[in-house]
Amino acid sequence: MFPHLLLVQLVCCNSSISQDSDKLFNIFESVSNMSVDWVGYGYATLIASGGVIGYVKAGSVPSLAAGVLFGGLAGFGAYQISNDPKNIWVSLATSGALSGIMGKRFYGSRKFMPAGLMAATSLVMVGKLSLAMLQKPTES
Structure with missing residues (x-):
């Protein structure tokens, strides 16, 4: 039932009817105007899954804790x-x-997995976020 409500909202979101419609259709209005940071969510997933894989393969509890902590922070960001x-x-x-x-x-280790991969991915994220910070805001 929920996808049907989203479909109705997407069809009606640009019409003048949605401005005067009842509250059922307006609850999704802020969601439809929001852009999702898919790269950030993918980065958070990579971090958390890396911690879980480190725990499963090597039994490393610190790897699991760090992966969940930093993955959660990246997901929140x-x-x-x-x-x-x-x-x-x-x-x-x-x-x-x-x-x-x-x-x-x-x-210190010169091993690409996992430290090199995570360092490179994190540097790419720092670059992406730095470029986003330097961009001028668009006027709408």
Whole structure:
């Protein structure tokens, strides 16, 4: 039933009827205007799954704890960016910290998996967020 309500909302969202319709259709209005940070959610998933894989393969509880903690922070940051594209600070701090931590581990071990992969991915996220911060806001 829920997908049907979304379909009705998407069909009616640009018409003048949706402005005067009852509250059932207006509850999805803010959701339809929101852009989702898919890259941020993918990054959070990669971090959390890396912690789980480290726990399953090596029995590393610190890997699991760090993966869940940093994955949760990255997911929260992606949620904040999805609601307000200017609110990048949690994502930037999380990816900056991970790029530093995992970059140091990669420098010491010279093994690409997992430290090099996480350092490179975190650096890409820092670059993406830095570019988003430098862009001028668009007027609507």
